[in-house]
Amino acid sequence: MKNKLYIVGLGPGGLRHMTLETYKLIKNSANLYLRTEKHPAAEELASEGVKFNAFDYLYERCESFEDVYKNIATEVVSMCEKHEETVYAVPGHPCFAEKSVEILLEMLDNKQDKVEVNLLPALSFLDSMAASLKVDPIYGLFVVDALTIRSKNFNTHSGIIITQVYDKFIASELKLFLMENLYPQDKEVFLVHKAGLKEEKIEKIKLYELDRSDDINYLTSLFIPPEKAKNPKTLEVLLETMEKLRSEDGCPWDREQTFLTLRKYIIEEAYEVVDAIEREDIEDICEELGDLLLQVVFVSQIAKEEFLFDMGDVVQSINSKLINRHPHVFGSESNDEFSMKVWERIKREEKGYENVSEQMDNIPKSFPAYLRAEKAQKKAAITGFDWKNPIEALTKVIEEAEELKEALFENDKLKVDEESGDLIFAVINVLRLANVDFRQSLExxxxxxxxxxxxxxxxxxxxxxxxxxxxxxxLEFYWIDAKEEGF
Structure with a gap:
């Protein structure tokens, strides 16, 4: 017979917010565990003589919240295996922003033959927050933990509730992040303390005042109303701008553009990015990257209109490629096992190439000639078809120079074209093996x-x-003078 685990929510406040089913279960439980006793319901249960164990000691012992929740889940699983019936109670609703329950369910997934899991519904802190703020979540509500906020993407057109704003340090870090990335410093926000309790307090403040409240405690959350104006820093807004430019009432020039007409602008903008980087002009780098991004968005919009692909497909493609080509980061391979040969093999498998020749055939001819030559040489080198070092490769340069000299003496135009190409190709080989950037060296x-x-x-x-x-x-005299002067 299976042992039973009941995962229940204490609700957002005292016992008045707890469901009758949960209250009866808790009152009769011989094995009751609370994630934390820092909760109004826990205090009232204790006053009624209910015996329970709490995991607050783990918050002091563990180095991170992730470790706390993993340790709690491990303890609860252990209790489930020892007792016929165990009750694990958490603040609010067990499925709303409750990481310990998420981890616990994952651990119990392979123990379904031994433990029967029962999740009981409860009022969540969101219910109390919505009632206190008079906000209907149907219009969009994003809920996030203040401790993990930097890893999230935000839609500022929805209301945002941020939990775990439990001290001034967290509030200060949160304020800086929000002002730097999402909102103006005078954005009107609401600090909600002890939502749903008799001691509930709501502070209407400016964002820059967030860490100045003296009422911040472990039952404090932040509500940010939706923005009416769109955030110009988001890619979403740029996509909408381009869509408007290409619409019937948009810009005639933008509407006329095609994949082919945009080619030269893509190349020009890429060169301007490189130029800004080489000049180490930070403002220009930012601006030129924007111009280059515009070309990506432009092409994606045209493709979207023709039902070929859209910007989401572009992002998905490169993200999948990055993950697939870095098995030493996202997979099982170690950094020591990863090499350029592995990289080339992965690329070959992605494209379905059967041999290196096919890879060479697919090097874009739109590349600068020197770059196409270098890439072809690198692909050949993967198979071992390469010079051992740049000194050996230099002998080929000398040989090709002599052949070009002969062609020039013979005044054979076709042969001069051929031999000059061979000479440049040989020079690129030397520079590649010497780890010299051909373009930069020539610049x-x-x-x-x-x-x-x-x-x-x-x-x-x-x-x-x-x-x-x-x-x-x-003139040669002045040239030598220039060299001696260090020009």
């Missing part, structure tokens, strides 16, 4: 050339002559 060389040329122009102008009036040997 640096170009910048150096421009600096030295400016120096030459300045020196020539000081002589009163024009550049084209001097012989190349004279």
């Amino acid at each position: 640096n060389a170009t910048d150096k050339f421009i600096r030295r040329y400016k120096h030459i122009e300045k020196k020539v102008s000081e002589t009163g002559k024009a550049m084209n009036e001097l012989e190349l040997d004279d």
